[in-house]
Amino acid sequence: MRAGAKPRVVVVGAGPAGIRAAETLVRGGLTPIVIDEGERAGGQIYRRPPQGFTRPPAALYGSEARKAVALHESFDAMAAAGRLVHHPRSSVIAIAKGRLQIADGASSRWISYDRLILATGAMDRIMPVPGWENAGVYGLGAMQIALKAQGAALGRRLVLAGSGPLLTLLAVQLLKAGAQVAAVLDTASMRQQFHGFSGLSARPLFALRGLMMRRRLAGLYHAGVRLDRIEADERGPVAMLWRDADGRQQRTACDAVGLGWHLRSETRLADLAGCDFAYDEMWRQWLPTADAMGRSGPGVYLAGDGLRILGADGAEVAGRLAAAACLQDLGLPAPDMAADRRRLGRLSRFARGVARAFPWPGEAAAALPDETVVCRCEGVTAAALRETVAFGGGEVNRAKSLGRVGMGRCQGRYCELAAAEIVAASAGYDCAQAAGRLRGQAPVRPAPIAALLQDAIADG
Known part of the structure; x- marks a missing residue:
């Protein structure tokens, strides 16, 4: 941190978790930097249409319309007042040595941080x-x-x-x-x-x-x-x-x-940030580890569905908790989060109920017919994936090296879970956990070659 300067806290993601994290940081006297791939804040659950779109919020968000509008207005007010710095339509594609590489169109640049809150959300499983x-x-x-x-x-x-x-x-x-x-x-x-x-x-x-x-x-x-x-x-x-x-x-x-x-947590940036991971048998996914407040490594905090699938309400709570932990660690005044921690426990019980009620069909994935395309990006079939086991020893990163599964545009986001089930079953393992997980690597999002080749300039 530069002498005399306020700590630079970067929030990645402007969904419910990122917005609530930014609010908490602003109330703590900081001016966070918020980076988001969307044009307007709201995330997937409260995604906003383009300017001039005429459908009312009730038609877009149903019973959640009031909550969605409140989140949108809160973020917009902070941005308009200069209480946060918003970088829309921007993707974090790499993390290294306390800096983020940001791709924005055909260009890229580096942003340094003192603390990092990842509110990266989730995607289709x-x-x-x-x-x-x-x-x-x-x-x-x-x-x-x-x-x-x-x-x-x-x-x-x-x-x-x-x-x-x-x-x-x-x-x-x-x-x-x-x-x-x-x-x-x-x-x-x-x-x-x-x-x-x-x-x-x-x-x-x-x-x-x-x-x-x-x-x-x-x-x-x-x-x-x-x-x-x-x-x-x-x-x-x-x-x-x-x-x-x-x-x-x-x-x-x-x-x-x-x-x-259901959904899977978006964890690629947590991987690049050095967070530890553990296999969650209920969700049948490798997920980053964190304490009750979202601390997940030196200077790194996780919030929302990027840590655990808790839904929009849980994401808001987790965003406040992560920001409060950040303020505490910086020695700044932080709100009392006891009520939010109790609420998060209730939401976690509900999430576990969802996982039990709507399980991932791992056995069906393991038994997919040989001709099924598992990796759409690279056209890798279940048969080709099974053939790698004899040479790769039943580990997904070896299967990736030998058969190209997970090497395409999505970097395994869509095929990794099914591929792990197939590899594990072919190797005779009882659980996909034994097959491991694909290692994250930069760039975590597709980026123009120009953005990767240019000399990106750090902003301090």
């Missing part, structure tokens, strides 16, 4: 389905982005498949917007969903709202299904082939498919 490599197959999150940002449905007749709260929420949002949803296919059985009820009861109103949404889907919703294949022609999907809970073959005509099994 995808399991490959035979035929998913075709155009017209999207993540549920992508479909929701199109709906919120442009009021558009990505298809005329849609099939949504996977599991988790987003599956039901998006189906209802699409129906409300006038889209034609042909089927909502949930791989979680009703028995599994009931098993998670004790955890879901930690937020009874939220759980009740989910049940009411489910009722609105009526005969469109099917639980305990098995997804066999997406039929497609040169224009994209034509039908989803699936089996119902009784094992009967079904075929649903469609021209677009949305896939998603």
Whole structure:
């Protein structure tokens, strides 16, 4: 830290966690730098449409409209008053020696920091389905982005498949917007969903709202299904082939498919920042470790879904906690966070209930047919992935080196979890944990060659 200067705290992400973290830092007398890939603050859950978009907040965010508007207004007011520095449409692509490399269009630059709060959020957790490599197959999150940002449905007749709260929420949002949803296919059985009820009861109103949404889907919703294949022609999907809970073959005509099994934490920057990781058996993911306030290494704090999938309310709480921990460690006045810590415990119980109710179908991923494309970026099939085990010893980084899985544009964000299940099963392991995790490396986001080749200038 430069002599006489205020500590420089950088917040990566301007969703609910990042906004609440920035608020707490501002109240503590700091002027945080907020870096976000979006044009306007709000994150994915409260994504804002372009300026001049006429749909009212109630149509975009439903029952969360008031909360969304409050977050937007709070951030905009701080930015307008110069109480924070906002870098929109900017991606952090590398972290090294207390500096962040920021890509903005075709240029890049370095920003130094004294403390770093990562509020990187989450993304779709995808399991490959035979035929998913075709155009017209999207993540549920992508479909929701199109709906919120442009009021558009990505298809005329849609099939949504996977599991988790987003599956039901998006189906209802699409129906409300006038889209034609042909089927909502949930791989979680009703028995599994009931098993998670004790955890879901930690937020009874939220759980009740989910049940009411489910009722609105009526005969469109099917639980305990098995997804066999997406039929497609040169224009994209034509039908989803699936089996119902009784094992009967079904075929649903469609021209677009949305896939998603709840969410996975976006952890690449936490990896580059030197955070430790541990395997979470309930979520079947490697997640960064942190204390109850979000401390995850010297000068690094984690908040929101980038640490644990807790939803928008949990992200707000975690953002305040991480910022308070940062203020404490800097020796600055920090608010009492006892109430938020208790609330986070309740939200964590609910999140565990969600994980039990809507589990990741690891066994189905491990048993994918040989011809299934697992890595869409590189066109790596399940058969090719299995062949690497004899040479790589059942470790995903060796499978990456030998078979190119996870080497593409997404760097394994979409294929890593399924690839680990396949590698582990082929090696005879009981759990995907034994296959390890793909190591993060810069650049963590696709960036123009010009941005990587130019001499980036540090700003101090």
